[in-house]
Amino acid sequence: MLDEITQAVLAREEVAKYLRGGYGESGAQARERIYAYLDELRTRQRYRIYRALQHPLYPLLRKIERRPEQVHHVTNAARTHRIMYASNHKSHTDYLVEPVVLDDNGVRPPVIAAGINLFGGPLGLLHRHVTGAIPIRRNTKDPAYLITLKAYVAEVLKRHDLLFYPEGGRSYSGELKAAKTGLISAALSAECRNLVMIPTAIAYDLVLEDHILARQRVKKRQRPFAREVAEMVRYAVGYKSRAFVTFGAPIPVVDAQSRSDLVGLARLVRARIGALYKVLPTAVFAAAMRPSIGRRDLEGRIDRLLEELAARHANLGVTSGREAVEEAAEPLETRGIIVAERGRFRVRERSVLRYYGRTIEHLLVTPGRTH
Numbered sequence: 001m002l003d004e005i006t007q008a009v010l011a012r013e014e015v016a017k018y019l020r021g022g023y024g025e026s027g028a029q030a031r032e033r034i035y036a037y038l039d040e041l042r043t044r045q046r047y048r049i050y051r052a053l054q055h056p057l058y059p060l061l062r063k064i065e066r067r068p069e070q071v072h073h074v075t076n077a078a079r080t081h082r083i084m085y086a087s088n089h090k091s092h093t094d095y096l097v098e099p100v101v102l103d104d105n106g107v108r109p110p111v112i113a114a115g116i117n118l119f120g121g122p123l124g125l126l127h128r129h130v131t132g133a134i135p136i137r138r139n140t141k142d143p144a145y146l147i148t149l150k151a152y153v154a155e156v157l158k159r160h161d162l163l164f165y166p167e168g169g170r171s172y173s174g175e176l177k178a179a180k181t182g183l184i185s186a187a188l189s190a191e192c193r194n195l196v197m198i199p200t201a202i203a204y205d206l207v208l209e210d211h212i213l214a215r216q217r218v219k220k221r222q223r224p225f226a227r228e229v230a231e232m233v234r235y236a237v238g239y240k241s242r243a244f245v246t247f248g249a250p251i252p253v254v255d256a257q258s259r260s261d262l263v264g265l266a267r268l269v270r271a272r273i274g275a276l277y278k279v280l281p282t283a284v285f286a287a288a289m290r291p292s293i294g295r296r297d298l299e300g301r302i303d304r305l306l307e308e309l310a311a312r313h314a315n316l317g318v319t320s321g322r323e324a325v326e327e328a329a330e331p332l333e334t335r336g337i338i339v340a341e342r343g344r345f346r347v348r349e350r351s352v353l354r355y356y357g358r359t360i361e362h363l364l365v366t367p368g369r370t371h
Contacts, residue, residue, distance in 0.1 A: 003042070004159075005042075005152065005155045005156060005159070006038050006042065008155045008158075009038060009148065009151045009152050009155050010034075010038075012151045012154070012155075014147050014150070014151060015034060015147060015148065015151050018030050018034060018143075018144060018147050019031055019034060025144075030144065033144040034144060034147075034148055037144065037145050037148040037149070038148060038152065040116075040135060041134055041135065041148065041149065041152045042128070043111065043128050043132050043133060043134050043135075044128070044132060045109075045111055045130070045131060045132025045160070046130050046132075060093070060096065060236070061096060061097075061100065063236065063239050063240050063241065064093060064097060064204075064240075064241055064242070064243050065240075065241070065242045065243065066097060066100065066101050066104065066242075066243055066245065067242050067243065067244045067245070068101045068104070068105060068244075068245050068246075068247075069244060069245065069246040069247065069278070069315075070246055070247045070248065070276075071101075071105045071107075071247060073198060073247045073248060073249055073250060074102065074105070074107055074198060074247050075105065075106070075107060077196055077198060077250045078107055078161075080194060081194045081195065081196045081250065082157060082158075082161060082192050082194055082195045082196070083110065083161040083162075083195075083196060083197075083198055083250075084157065084161070084162050084163075084164065084187050084195060084196070084197045084198070084253065085098070085110055085161070085162070085163040085164070085197075085198050085200050086164060086165075086166050086179075086184075086197050086198070086199055086200060086269045086273065087163065087164075087165055087166075087199075087200040087201065087202055087273065088165070088166075088167060088171070088176055088200075088201055088202060088273050088274075088277065089165035089167050089169060089170045089171060090170060090171065090202055090203070090204060090207050091170065091204065091207045091208050091209060092118075092170070092208070092209065093204075093208055093243070094165075094202055095112060095114060095118075095131075095133075097202065097243045097245065098163060098200065098202060098245055099112070099131070099163070101245045108161070109131075109163075110160060110161035110162050110163040111132040111133065111134060111156055111160045111161070111162050111163070112131065112132070112133040112134070112162075112163045112164075113133075113134050113136050113153070113162060113163070113164040113165070113183060114133045114134065114135065114136060115135070115136055115138060115169060116135040116136060116137050116138075118133070118135070119133075119135045132160070134152070134153070134156065136149070136183075137149075138168050138169060139168075146182075149182075149186070150182070150185065150186040150189060151186075151189075153183060153186035153187070153190075154186050154187070154189045154190035154191075155190070157186075157187060157190040157192055157195065158190055158192055162187075163200075164183045166179035166180055166183070166184070166266060166269055166270060166273075167179065167180070168180045170213060171213070172213045172214075172216050173213075173214075173355065173358055174213075174214070174354070174355035174356060174357070174358035174359045175358040175359065175361050175362065176270065176273065176274050176277070176359075176361075176362045178266075178270065179266040179267065179269055179270040180266070181262050181263060181265075181266045184197075184262065184265060184266055184269070185262055187253055188253065188254075188262070192253070195252075195253040196250035196251060196252055196253060197250065197251045197253050197269060198247055198248060198249075198250050198251070199247075199248040199251065199269055199272035199273045199276060200245065200246070200247055200248070200273065200276070201244075201245070201246045201248075201273050201274075201276035201277040201278065201315075202243060202244070202245050202246075203243070203244045203246075203277055203278040203279075203280055203283075203317075203359070204241045204242065204243050204244075204280075205241045205242050205280050205281070205282050205328075205331060206239065206240075206241040206282060206331055206335060207241075207355075208236060208239055208241075210335070210352050210355055210356070211349070211352055213355065214349075214351040214352040214354070214355035215351055215352075238334065240331075241331075242280075244278035244280070244317065246276040246277070246278055246315060247276075248272050248273075248275075248276050251265075251268065251269065251272070253265075274362045274363065275313070275314075275315070275363075276315055277314075277315060277359070277360070277362075277363070278315050278317045279309055279314050279315060279316050279317055279318065279360055279363070280317045280318065280328075281317070281318045281323065281324040281325075281326075281327040281328035282328045282331065282332060282356050283356050283357065283359045283360045284302050284305055284306060284309075284318060284321075284324050284328075284360070285298075285302065285324050285325065285328035285329070285332065285356075286328075286332075286353045286354070286355075286356035286357035286359075287305060287356075287357040287360055287361075288301035288302045288305050288321075289338070289345065289347065289353060289357070291346070291347050291350075292344060292345070292346045292347070293344065293345055294343055294344050294345075295325060295343050295344070295345065298321065298325060298345060299320075299321030299322050299324075299325055300321060301321070302320075302321030302324045302325070303320060303321040306318070306319065306320065306321070306324075308364065309360070309363055309364075312363055312364075314360075314363045329345065332353075335352075336348060336349060337349045337352045337353050337356075338353065
């Protein structure tokens with residue numbers, strides 16, 4: 001017995017065309033491939049169990065202090081609109097923090113579009129049958145998959161809110177990456193008249209897997225998720241951070257008449273996310289830091305950087321160089337990223353420090369000039 005969403009996907013014109021052999025495959029071959037992908041994509045959110053999941057996840061969640069901002073944009077839109085949350089992607093903890101922030105504020109968490117690497121073993125069962133996450137095969141060119149995915153997301157949006165990451169994956173360099181258009185295109189094809197996109201920015205004082213990401217900088221291959229979890233457990237020792245989740249004004253999702261319209265919408269979403277991104281002490285400390293620098297000189301460099309950011313109406317979480325150094329120096333030193341000695345700061349892990357500095361590059365007049 002096919003579920004409601006699967007039936008709706010199979011009835012869509014683009015899928016029916018593929019099933020008729022419209023892409024060079026026989027009907028039987030096409031049907032086998034489409035059904036296999038639908039079985040992979042099928043997900044279900046069980047909300048009551050989902051809420052209970054916060055308790056077994058508490059050992060990790062208690063290390064991250066959640067700081068929501070501008071939640072009224074969500075609560076107002078949720079009354080009358082279907083919502084597609086478009087967020088930057090910093091960490092595997094994003095999947096935990098952002099839905100819980102919504103739940104904390106009385107908003108039912110959305111279905112999540114997540115990389116397929118997260119769907120192995122017990123975690124995969126949790127995603128498929130409790131949290132309601134859709135496994136995404138990134139960078140595939142298979143037309144059968146792309147047609148099925150687009151149709152499935154469109155039908156899900158008619159029934160559920162959706163959280164997705166336009167960057168397509170975590171930022172390994174720290175910077176805000178360009179937005180991809182695949183899931184935005186799928187949203188447009190849903191033809192939901194009340195659909196809006198809410199830009200969402202998440203920022204951490206410290207990212208749990210900062211050392212892991214910074215040393216790669218560019219994702220070259222997909223590593224086994226079990227190995228990533230083991231590394232994250234290692235770096236979770238002594239880890240504490242704030243997570244600022246900032247929601248922006250809803251963007252109406254209307255039909256894009258051309259490819260340039262679609263790209264324009266993706267760029268608008270990225271720009272809104274970038275403007276919402278919380279500028280935290282660790283980011284300005286890292287952006288202003290030199291290989292070795294005295295405290296007073298560093299505070300002065302941060303003050304000048306903050307003046308530039310304020311002029312660009314950045315979402316500042318720190319107001320002075322002195323405040324930034326007081327709040328960032330100790331956690332960065334504890335994390336093994338810098339060393340403080342006799343009134344001077346010295347870089348210990350340059351790649352990780354640059355990772356944090358790049359998190360605010362999109363807000364600067366001359367990107368890349370800080371390091």
